[in-house]
Amino acid sequence: MGRLELIQSLTGHEGRVWNVAWHPKGNFLASCGEDKIIRIWGKQGNKWVLKTILTDGHQRTIREMSWSPCGNRFASASFDATTAIWDKASENFECIATLEGHENEVKSVAFSKSGVFLATCSRDKSVWVWEVQDDEFECAAVLNAHTQDVKKVVWHPQEDILASASYDNTVKLFKEDLSDHDWTCVATLDAHESTVWSLAFEKTGARLATCSDDQTVKIWKEYKPGNPEGIVTPLNESVWKCVCALHGFHSRTIYDIAWCHITGLLATACGDDIIRVFKEEASCDPNQPTFELVHACHNAHSEDVNAVKWNPCVEGMLASASDSGEIRIWQYQD
Amino acid sequence: MSSRFSGALQLTDLDDFITPSQECIKPVKIEKTETGTGAKIKIQDDGAYVHLNKPKVNEVGVTQGQETKLQKVEISLTDCLACSGCITSAESVLVAQQSHDEMVRVFTDNEQLKQSGRCNEVKLLVVSMSVQPVLSLAERYGLSPGECAEKLSGYFKSLGADLVLDMTVADDFSLLESQREFVERFRAAQEEPENFATQLPMLASSCPGWVCYAEKTHGNFILPYISTTKSPQQIMGSLVKSHLGRAPQQVYHVTLMPCYDKKLEASREDFSNQQLGTRDVDCVITAIELEQLLQVEGVELDGVVSAPLDCPWGAAQGLWSHSGSGSGGYAHHIFTHAAKELFGEDISAVQFRALRNPDFREAVLEKDGKVVLRFAIANGFRNIQNLVQKMKRGRTAYHYVEVMACPSGCLNGGAQVRPQSSISSRELIERLEKTYLSLPQRGPADNPAVATLYAEWLGERIQIKHSIVKAQYNAVPKVNPYLNVNWGNRTIRWVKKGLEGMSA
Numbered sequence: 001m002g003r004l005e006l007i008q009s010l011t012g013h014e015g016r017v018w019n020v021a022w023h024p025k026g027n028f029l030a031s032c033g034e035d036k037i038i039r040i041w042g043k044q045g046n047k048w049v050l051k052t053i054l055t056d057g058h059q060r061t062i063r064e065m066s067w068s069p070c071g072n073r074f075a076s077a078s079f080d081a082t083t084a085i086w087d088k089a090s091e092n093f094e095c096i097a098t099l100e101g102h103e104n105e106v107k108s109v110a111f112s113k114s115g116v117f118l119a120t121c122s123r124d125k126s127v128w129v130w131e132v133q134d135d136e137f138e139c140a141a142v143l144n145a146h147t148q149d150v151k152k153v154v155w156h157p158q159e160d161i162l163a164s165a166s167y168d169n170t171v172k173l174f175k176e177d178l179s180d181h182d183w184t185c186v187a188t189l190d191a192h193e194s195t196v197w198s199l200a201f202e203k204t205g206a207r208l209a210t211c212s213d214d215q216t217v218k219i220w221k222e223y224k225p226g227n228p229e230g231i232v233t234p235l236n237e238s239v240w241k242c243v244c245a246l247h248g249f250h251s252r253t254i255y256d257i258a259w260c261h262i263t264g265l266l267a268t269a270c271g272d273d274i275i276r277v278f279k280e281e282a283s284c285d286p287n288q289p290t291f292e293l294v295h296a297c298h299n300a301h302s303e304d305v306n307a308v309k310w311n312p313c314v315e316g317m318l319a320s321a322s323d324s325g326e327i328r329i330w331q332y333q334d
Numbered sequence: 335m336s337s338r339f340s341g342a343l344q345l346t347d348l349d350d351f352i353t354p355s356q357e358c359i360k361p362v363k364i365e366k367t368e369t370g371t372g373a374k375i376k377i378q379d380d381g382a383y384v385h386l387n388k389p390k391v392n393e394v395g396v397t398q399g400q401e402t403k404l405q406k407v408e409i410s411l412t413d414c415l416a417c418s419g420c421i422t423s424a425e426s427v428l429v430a431q432q433s434h435d436e437m438v439r440v441f442t443d444n445e446q447l448k449q450s451g452r453c454n455e456v457k458l459l460v461v462s463m464s465v466q467p468v469l470s471l472a473e474r475y476g477l478s479p480g481e482c483a484e485k486l487s488g489y490f491k492s493l494g495a496d497l498v499l500d501m502t503v504a505d506d507f508s509l510l511e512s513q514r515e516f517v518e519r520f521r522a523a524q525e526e527p528e529n530f531a532t533q534l535p536m537l538a539s540s541c542p543g544w545v546c547y548a549e550k551t552h553g554n555f556i557l558p559y560i561s562t563t564k565s566p567q568q569i570m571g572s573l574v575k576s577h578l579g580r581a582p583q584q585v586y587h588v589t590l591m592p593c594y595d596k597k598l599e600a601s602r603e604d605f606s607n608q609q610l611g612t613r614d615v616d617c618v619i620t621a622i623e624l625e626q627l628l629q630v631e632g633v634e635l636d637g638v639v640s641a642p643l644d645c646p647w648g649a650a651q652g653l654w655s656h657s658g659s660g661s662g663g664y665a666h667h668i669f670t671h672a673a674k675e676l677f678g679e680d681i682s683a684v685q686f687r688a689l690r691n692p693d694f695r696e697a698v699l700e701k702d703g704k705v706v707l708r709f710a711i712a713n714g715f716r717n718i719q720n721l722v723q724k725m726k727r728g729r730t731a732y733h734y735v736e737v738m739a740c741p742s743g744c745l746n747g748g749a750q751v752r753p754q755s756s757i758s759s760r761e762l763i764e765r766l767e768k769t770y771l772s773l774p775q776r777g778p779a780d781n782p783a784v785a786t787l788y789a790e791w792l793g794e795r796i797q798i799k800h801s802i803v804k805a806q807y808n809a810v811p812k813v814n815p816y817l818n819v820n821w822g823n824r825t826i827r828w829v830k831k832g833l834e835g836m837s838a
Binding site: 101139182 | 551690691692693715716717719720723726741760
């Protein structure tokens, strides 16, 4: 069994902290929440300290941030219906663009791995794809595939494939049709019985994990056309099948899930104040994998855990954000 | 099933398919007979709302509040259009007021009136067909466009229609008026560059999905740019109601259109006669509904006896297309007219070249090495977005933009017949575009019916002309989103996090 060792608690936010985002190099952590303030934390000696405070970007709660792959920019999504783009011009970050278009609360934002696209989603049920060209952000698609509030957008770690999770209990995947540069829904992952709050791709993008208000985690595997298992792939598009469900581990809504690209560990953030870590059993059938709960960190926070994020560069380092207003940095030990 | 509205309207929630009676936030207006404070509204067990007046002391000294049962609120489509709330347009409202069932009901009633000899109540039933749905149905049933139009005419007549018209005359009116308006605006903009009301670009007004989105979302910023020329459907409405020799209330006017958004347009208050309680277009049906109707009634369109289209305004009509886009060729015609009128250039073909995607195209007129006209066609919601955002940042150099809410424009309207299994939607659009361009083409000014109508009817009568061809738009004020929450039977926990947006 492993355990999560608390390295440090970061305080300063007023009200609930909604999210944290690691810089691609793993040496900075951005956080945001109800207080409409973005905080960027960095390491000084052995301590994580506040490096930057950005205050004037949004009128209402900031729900999520996403770093561009180059690390010189990040985007922030807010309940004020806008998405702000921040650029590190010299010493400090400057808001260089405000993306308008959503009717109401923007819930999630994500830069694609290629850096060419930015995705946003909103309570207005739509998912938007923006094309990035230097300082210009053009709307490349408005996707109305979901029938309810869209909670999360996440890009595939290698390709320009977008996944979105919704209050309509489904996850949808979108891809650009190169013949007319329009984006279309290429798959709907339908197995959860309530809101899907978040999702995370495995390092290769061949599987993804989803977490839901139905208190389960589900693991989905991509079956490409011509797969050796003989899974039929209509229209020559990949089929995503649910190959594993983690039942009975969580006692409340699971708000976030993170799939570590270094260790392969899964971490979940839950409304029961617990952070759980799961490990895939070695040599299990790839079409029927099994995951073992290797640690449940009780009272990881004093209130709901809203977000968990593995550090992309430091093995086993995890950051979490909570309704309590605290951010915590953890180190996983086997 | 995919939506029959354009994407723009889906985003403004117009297409949310909730039943307004359950979730609408339209405020209840209480007709009060006395003023006073302390009145309360009580919800009874059966869900009825009761208004309690201030308690009074009666003769025997007992206080009692007087209860008045409040009327149940009926939500009309007009209410939906005037609200920026939920905005339930709800399909149910549309279906109740404008559907093929409603059309068939009116036609049947009319037949009964005729048979029972109540001649003064009998209405003149007029159907106006727009070219795009005719092409869609022609493709669906393997007919040529001309055959299809006459089969449809025969079918409507078999249902009881007195006149079946094609809308080319209104298309031409709309093009001519748009051309005129553009030249006026262009000149005014040059004379008074700082006057906001005369600023360019002029944006097309014939797509109700776009207009409705602009009104609800960008309001006063964008509306001054939108052309004040009525759409062909509404020009047709004015013509049919005022120029067929019958009083408006004696005419029932049905249009056959390519999208559901047109139903919303027909329901706008500006396009009704409030004194007479009539609308210029009473009922809008679409290609996909007609396909359904034929299916339900077991009618093979191929086997229907053809009937020629009627031509009440003189010259023989028929199906025509307009150079340029399949949405009516606005950008093309205004471009050639403006080139001639403003710069003395005769241009026969305008090359619109695709920019970022095939649904955003641009054409320029150069004179002495300088661009003097820059036009664009922007189809689909993503391009509308980019256009509006660019305008907000003051970064558009366009003089005119043909804006349509559907990708590929009106031939791909939300309520055109869906592609059959053997063909992709892109192939279907390509075929429709090809058929459209194969129709005979004619400039709007060369339509003899239009010339006659201008000369004999509209010529001197500026006021009337204005009411026939001009429209106006109104920004829809935003309502507080928090009022717009369906509390229903959600759990407390759902309220806590599901509605994230409830917090600051």
